[in-house]
Amino acid sequence: xxxxxxxxxxxxxxxxxxxxxxxxxxxxxxxxxxxxxxxxxxxxxxxxxxxxxxxxxxxxxxxxxxxxxxxxxxxxxxxxxxxxxxxxxxxxxxxxxxxxxxxxxxxxxxxxxxxxxxxxxxxxxxxxxxxxxxxxxxxxxxxxxxxxxxxxxxxxxxxxxxxxxxxxxxxxxxxxxxxxxxxxxxxxxxxxxxxxxxxxxxxxxxxxxxxxxxxxxxxxxxxxxxxxxxxxxxxxxxxxxxxxxxxxxxxxxxxxxxxxxxxxxxxxxxxxxxxxxxxxxxxxxxxxxxxxxxxxxxxxxxxxxxxxxxxxxxxxxxxxxxxxxxxxxxxxxxxxxxxxxxxxxxxxxxxxxx
Amino acid sequence: xxxxxxxxxxxxxxxxxxxxxxxxxxxxxxxxxxxxxxxxxxxxxxxxxxxxxxxxxxxxxxxxxxxxxxxxxxxxxxxxxxxxxxxxxxxxxxxxxxxxxxxxxxxxxxxxxxxxxxxxxxxxxxxxxxxxxxxxxxxxxxxxxxxxxxxxxxxxxxxxxxxxxxxxxxxxxxxxxxxxx
Amino acid sequence: xxxxxxxxxxxxxxxxxxxxxxxxxxxxxxxxxxxxxxxxxxxxxxxxxxxxxxxxxxxxxxxxxxxxxxxxxxxxxxxxxxxxxxxxxxxxxxxxxxxxxxxxxxxxxxxxxxxxxxxxxxxxxxxxxxxxxxxxxxxxxxxxxxxxx
Numbered sequence: 001x002x003x004x005x006x007x008x009x010x011x012x013x014x015x016x017x018x019x020x021x022x023x024x025x026x027x028x029x030x031x032x033x034x035x036x037x038x039x040x041x042x043x044x045x046x047x048x049x050x051x052x053x054x055x056x057x058x059x060x061x062x063x064x065x066x067x068x069x070x071x072x073x074x075x076x077x078x079x080x081x082x083x084x085x086x087x088x089x090x091x092x093x094x095x096x097x098x099x100x101x102x103x104x105x106x107x108x109x110x111x112x113x114x115x116x117x118x119x120x121x122x123x124x125x126x127x128x129x130x131x132x133x134x135x136x137x138x139x140x141x142x143x144x145x146x147x148x149x150x151x152x153x154x155x156x157x158x159x160x161x162x163x164x165x166x167x168x169x170x171x172x173x174x175x176x177x178x179x180x181x182x183x184x185x186x187x188x189x190x191x192x193x194x195x196x197x198x199x200x201x202x203x204x205x206x207x208x209x210x211x212x213x214x215x216x217x218x219x220x221x222x223x224x225x226x227x228x229x230x231x232x233x234x235x236x237x238x239x240x241x242x243x244x245x246x247x248x249x250x251x252x253x254x255x256x257x258x259x260x261x262x263x264x265x266x267x268x269x270x271x272x273x274x275x276x277x278x279x280x281x282x283x284x285x286x287x288x289x290x291x292x293x294x295x296x297x298x299x300x301x302x303x304x305x306x307x308x309x310x311x312x313x314x315x316x317x318x319x320x321x322x323x324x325x326x327x328x329x330x331x332x333x334x335x336x337x338x339x340x341x342x343x344x345x346x347x348x349x350x351x352x353x354x
Numbered sequence: 355x356x357x358x359x360x361x362x363x364x365x366x367x368x369x370x371x372x373x374x375x376x377x378x379x380x381x382x383x384x385x386x387x388x389x390x391x392x393x394x395x396x397x398x399x400x401x402x403x404x405x406x407x408x409x410x411x412x413x414x415x416x417x418x419x420x421x422x423x424x425x426x427x428x429x430x431x432x433x434x435x436x437x438x439x440x441x442x443x444x445x446x447x448x449x450x451x452x453x454x455x456x457x458x459x460x461x462x463x464x465x466x467x468x469x470x471x472x473x474x475x476x477x478x479x480x481x482x483x484x485x486x487x488x489x490x491x492x493x494x495x496x497x498x499x500x501x502x503x504x505x506x507x508x509x510x511x512x513x514x515x516x517x518x519x520x521x522x523x524x525x526x527x528x529x530x531x532x533x534x535x
Numbered sequence: 536x537x538x539x540x541x542x543x544x545x546x547x548x549x550x551x552x553x554x555x556x557x558x559x560x561x562x563x564x565x566x567x568x569x570x571x572x573x574x575x576x577x578x579x580x581x582x583x584x585x586x587x588x589x590x591x592x593x594x595x596x597x598x599x600x601x602x603x604x605x606x607x608x609x610x611x612x613x614x615x616x617x618x619x620x621x622x623x624x625x626x627x628x629x630x631x632x633x634x635x636x637x638x639x640x641x642x643x644x645x646x647x648x649x650x651x652x653x654x655x656x657x658x659x660x661x662x663x664x665x666x667x668x669x670x671x672x673x674x675x676x677x678x679x680x681x682x683x684x
Binding site: 013043044045046087088152173174176 | 591
């Protein structure tokens with residue numbers, strides 16, 4: 001079989017991502033971040049995001065082809081995120097990719113955004129350990145494994161039984177973990193996006209200074225809830241305006257990390273899986289990484305540029321689907337803003353039509 | 355030199371292929387389902403002309419003014435097609451395409467309008483000449499009734515002529531800037 | 536509106552309110568949800584989803600401002616304008632820039648939290664005012680100058 005060269009496009013939220021995966025290895029991953037655009041608004045502005053995607057998508061693709069050192073003549077498949085996400089934003093990357101695939105007569109692979117995050121586990125060996133220097137980055141994860149996705153828009157635990165076969169074990173009932181980080185950071189006056197800044201401040205504080213109650217303690221399931229923690233920070237800062245911000249940040253981060261880790265460990269025990277893949281922007285949090293390294297789990301964290309939203313992970317997911325012999329999908333797929341991953345598993349085509 | 359014109363700015367999905375005359379047309383009122391219909395419509399268009407995308411020499415897309423969603427679909431698809439085949443991409447006012455439907459030798463001047471929501475319309479005065487259609491003055495936002503009383507033929511709700519857009523593609527690439535309505 | 540409790544003391548009261556609102560609201564209705572944090576606005580939207588026959592897991596759209604959910608009756612759009620009100624003095628204009636018209640055209644129901652600024656442009660919108668006294672949630676539903684509940 002000819003070596004596949006897959007273009008992957010993701011415009012589900014506020015980053016325009018185009019990646020290239022050649023023979024299963026990431027050879028390009030270009031992301032045009034809109035963070036600066038949205039900073040003024042304290043968060044994502046959907047309409048502005050969609051317009052920005054449309055104005056930069058062709059340039060991002062050109063850069064990705066250059067970085068991959070391929071031309072469109074080499075490309076064998078085009079993949080794009082079709083959901084979930086902001087409908088206008090999704091529509092840009094999806095329609096653009098469909099137009100490109102149609103014009104070149106290439107097979108088109110629609111990919112669920114979270115399937116892309118899960119598949120970022122396949123990108124570890126492709127990019128090597130250089131990005132973060134940890135040994136866990138050099139080996140790919142193959143199903144079955146447990147996958148924790150924690151980002152600004154999603155926080156979920158998945159049972160990855162096989163490529164294309166995912167069960168959601170739990171999810172956040174309110175704010176996503178990254179969203180909670182951003183909100184707490186705003187309360188602490190750290191600006192947007194506040195997650196990384198909060199992490200840096202937390203490193204200098206005492207995580208035991210303010211013992212926040214861990215959410216959903218005693219639950220049987222594997223859900224998360226972070227809205228209450230954010231409220232607790234707000235109340236604390238009202239009552240104690242002089243509270244040491246580093247201590248508050250460290251305590252808050254500790255509570256989020258403990259909640260993520262403990263629920264994940266229970267899920268690992270319930271499924272019997274020894275391997276955990278962590279993806280999404282929150283995977284970059286150092287405290288979370290350290291804490292996970294202390295557990296008996298084999299932890300695979302993709303390099304940061306594959307953990308946050310990007311196009312290469314979409315191409316990786318398409319690669320995994322093709323390798324697993326799953327259907328390619330076709331050009332009739334429409335942008336689907338609300339799309340549980342379980343609906344998008346093997347029966348994706350049926351759900352897309354309904 | 356075969357050129358493709360497409361417009362998704364109105365409730366119509368309009369496509370055409372042009373080479374010294376119209377080779378094929380597709381124009382249907384699709385409401386807001388441009389995204390779901392566009393690749394199927396492209397297939398039908400090229401089948402009608404007996405051509406493949408590789409025969410294309412250029413693409414023009416209507417850049418509105420129009421609905422957020424329609425414009426995104428039209429411009430994103432056009433960008434994908436043009437970049438996929440390394441073709442020049444041109445953007446032209448969707449009102450020009452409407453004027454091309456409305457005007458001709460027997461009726462060379464008129465007001466072309468589209469719904470701007472909440473009671474108003476966007477409108478321009480257009481003039482047809484054998485060498486092409488031009489807009490006279492600026493695009494205005496105003497009330498339907500006022501514009502209808504200007505003594506010029508008034509057109510609203512008509513389908514765009516994508517063949518006119520396709521014809522424009524011969525002029526080469528320009529900067530494509532969607533006009534979100 | 537009949538059979539609507541004036542205070543919401545349980546989830547089933549909220550469900551009852553949601554069902555009545557759905558019956559009363561034709562496709563494309565704008566629903567402005569008014570009330571302080573914690574008054575139960577998101578809970579009401581969750582109940583609206585169920586009343587429209589959807590099993591979707593509805594969560595607060597604070598991060599992306601807009602969530603939309605497919606239901607058998609059409610799309611349910613949930614907008615949280617709280618963040619907009621913090622950065623824009625013209626919240627209504629900001630919501631139009633967000634594509635509110637597009638959403639209203641194709642949605643079964645558009646529920647906007649902190650959307651009071653829209654009432655000038657949409658005098659026919661349904662307003663659900665939720666207030667919190669102790670543990671009880673008082674409800675007023677108005678449309679124009681009529682009080683429905």
